[in-house]
Amino acid sequence: MGNGRFNSPAAMNKGKEVKHLHLIEGWTFTSKNYIIFVVGILLIALGYIVMATGETTSTQSLKIAPIMLFLGYVVVIPTALIYRDKK
Numbered sequence: 731m732g733n734g735r736f737n738s739p740a741a742m743n744k745g746k747e748v749k750h751l752h753l754i755e756g757w758t759f760t761s762k763n764y765i766i767f768v769v770g771i772l773l774i775a776l777g778y779i780v781m782a783t784g785e786t787t788s789t790q791s792l793k794i795a796p797i798m799l800f801l802g803y804v805v806v807i808p809t810a811l812i813y814r815d816k817k
Contacts, residue, residue: 771807774799
C-alpha cells in the first residue's frame with residue numbers, strides 16, 4: 731500500500747509462469763484402478779446379498795453385511811479413485 735500498487739497474486743506473479751494442474755487432467759486411470767473399482771463394486775453387491783439372505787436379527791445381517799458395505803463404499807471405491815502408480 732505504500733507505493734500505490736495493487737498487490738494481487740496475479741500482479742506479484744507477473745514474471746513467473748504459473749502452471750495449474752486441474753484434477754481431471756491429471757486423473758489417469760490404469761488397469762489397477764479399474765480392478766480395485768470392480769472389487770469394490772463386487773464387495774458392495776456381495777454385502778447386499780449377504781444382508782438380504784440373512785434373518786432380520788442375525789449377525790449376518792446386522793454385523794457382517796454392514797461391514798462389507800462400509801468397506802466397499804468408504805475404503806475400496808475411494809482407493810480406486812485416488813490410487814496412482816509410482817513413477
